[in-house]
Amino acid sequence: MSAAEQIDAGGSITSNDLPAMSRIERAAVFLTLLGEDEAAKLLSRLGPGELERLGGAMCELGEINQNGIAEAISDFVTEADREVLPARNRSGQVRALLTQALGETKAESMMQRIEPESRPRSIEMARWLAPKVILKLVEGEHPQVIAALLLMLEAESAAEVLSCLPEQAQSEVVGRIARIGPISPQAVDMIDNLLSQRIGASFGASSLMLGGPREAADLINLAAGEVRNTVLPAIAQIDPSLAEAIEEQMFTFEMLLDLGPQEMGRLLRDVDNEALVDALKGLKDSERDPFFAAMSSRAADGIRDDIELRGRLAKSDVEAAQRKIIETARNLADQGEISIGADDGEFV
Structure with a gap:
């Protein structure tokens, strides 16, 4: 007697009473049966829309019984029997x-x-942008260009962009989508150049750049376990200057704002007043509060007065003062007198 039959014999829910899973749910179950490496390889072949739907289905999976597992595997076997390898990617x-x-x-x-000939990089980037961002990029553009771009996006994203367009533009774009026919390579290049210009104008040239020491530092700070203590030494053996650049970005002046009054007071005992005034000059009033909270009211009022009297400072002078305080804080963290950075211990 199968598990499902045993449940039925006990008077509980039968397999016939259970709703059949959708294709996306069966795919989600099948992925959970795989090892992490194999599942990751499969997910890497999906587009953003597919990843969103499949990831959502995986998150919503409850307890999976034997019937559900068998159904997912059976669906996989059925697809494998088709003996067709898709050309995607x-x-x-x-x-x-x-x-x-x-x-x-x-x-x-x-x-x-x-x-x-591969998809131009800006068009490929657009496939991963939120529809509201894409809408801003095509704002005021000719309906023919919008229509061509929407045809290159995932259907769900394209539909959301379309729904946010003005009503008159919606009908023009849909009409052109229905009549557009083949798109020449020259037209694709033109759209790619347009997107590059719009992305640069809207978000700055840096939005076209991926990665860098700051991004690497953010990943290390967010990673659990001993990543921080193993990754940087390994990088330092290969490229010491890169390891130093990442380490500088791992500890920012903003992290000091999370120090409690006692630890902040310990830090301020080793900080020169001139450097403190210059460093706080570059902060908003609300961001200065953690520093003032660690001082006596008289000392805090004195620093406030010095900040007002300091006048305008070059950004480089502010950053130099902040780096000086950061270095002091790092030394205190190394000595175990304060803890900064991660929530699971001291910054090393």
Whole structure:
């Protein structure tokens, strides 16, 4: 007797009473049955819309009984029996194989010779942007351009962008989508250039850049466990200057705002008043409160007066003063007198 039959015999819910899972739910169950590496490889092949739907389904899964597991596996076997390998992300698969076989440099050279024309980078970036951000990028643009771009986005994102357009523009864009036909490579390049310009104008040139010491530092600060104590020494062995740049970004002046009055008071005992005035000059009034809370009212009033009398300061002078205080705080943290940075212990 199966588990489902045993439940039925006991007078509880039968398998027939349970609602059948949707395709997305069966896929979510199947992924939970895989190891993390295998599941990650499968997820890496999905687009943003698919990832959002599948990730949501995985988060909503409750306890999965044997019937649910069997249903998910059966669905996978049925799909496998179709004996069709989809062409999606084939270039990415080839690139990964060539990189493993030839190394990154030779693989990239080979891909430039054999890879079909890929999606321009700004259009690819747009596929990952929130619809409200995309709406801002195409604001005031010709309906033909908007129509072409929407056809290159995930359907759900394109629909949300469309719904936020003015009513007159909606009908024009939908009409052009229905009639648009083939899009020439020149038109695609034009849209890509337009997006690059709009992204740069709206968010600054840095929005086209990914990664950097600050992003690496943020990841290390958010990571659990001993990542901080193992990653930086390993990087320092390969590139000491890079490790130093990351470490500088791991501890920011804003972290000092989280110090309690006692620890802040300990820090201020080692800080020169001139450096403190210059450093606080670059903060908003509310951000100065943690420093003033650790002082006597008389000392705090004196620092406030000095800040007002200081006049305008160059940003470089403010940053230099803040770096000086940061270094003092790091030394105190190394000595175990204050704790800063992560919530699971001292900053090292």
